[in-house]
């Protein structure tokens with residue numbers, strides 16, 4: 652499917668509800684994606700072979716065998732339309748999810764918009780672990796967004812409602828679909844099996860000069876994955892000038908990460924699983 656920009660209606664939908672689904676947007680690359688996905692998970696490192704007991708997470712992910720996804724006109728269209736032409740790539744993760752994922756936001760960004768592009772690689776619905784979102788929950792300045800903070804993750808306590816029964820929109824998926832959501836949007840997954848395959852591409856707005864410390868602080872949180880740089884060598888070394896536009900601000904601001912990660916290696920048994 653070709654797509655060079657989102658329509659005004661798609662942008663309005665995303666801004667209003669905090670998510671949008673693009674059915675079968677990557678159907679033409681699915682075989683390649685499935686192959687690269689499987690190949691990216693380390694086979695020789697026993698600790699990283701998914702055994703279904705807990706989530707397995709590899710970071711960075713597309714950087715290893717799918718860097719070119721970042722050059723795809725469809726990814727560029729999503730980034731440019733929702734974040735501006737100078738958007739930043741903000742890393743990726745590849746996952747085998749196990750069981751439920753409780754309600755959470757991926758961030759609480761008051762100024763700069765961060766979004767996640769999610770590729771689920773199994774057919775899923777509400778009874779088998781499809782992602783659910785609370786429409787409008789990304790609007791952290793609105794009273795609704797504020798009311799959800801601190802309550803949604805503890806729905807039993809606050810509302811006497813099980814996580815799976817919190818009012819939400821279920822994003823059924825067929826492999827080839829692409830889901831995009833604002834990091835501030837509350838999301839979760841229920842009733843899934845122990846082998847749900849999914850990977851992400853994270854993007855954000857370019858930070859203004861006066862907010863660069865905020866960007867550096869965000870980058871610091873990658874230390875839990877034991878990364879020396881946010882992006883892999885392959886991602887950096889194969890970058891065209893167009894791709895570099897989306898890498899350079901993070902590359903210029905991740906110089907402190909290696910030292911932080913070195914500290915984490917001393918205190919953590921393995922890199923974080925999410």
Ligand SMILES: O=C(O)CCC(=O)C(=O)O
Pocket residue numbers: 748751752757767769780782838839840849851
């Ligand atoms: O599919 C899942 O279990 C949850 C996905 C998720 O929480 C995320 O992408 O941040």
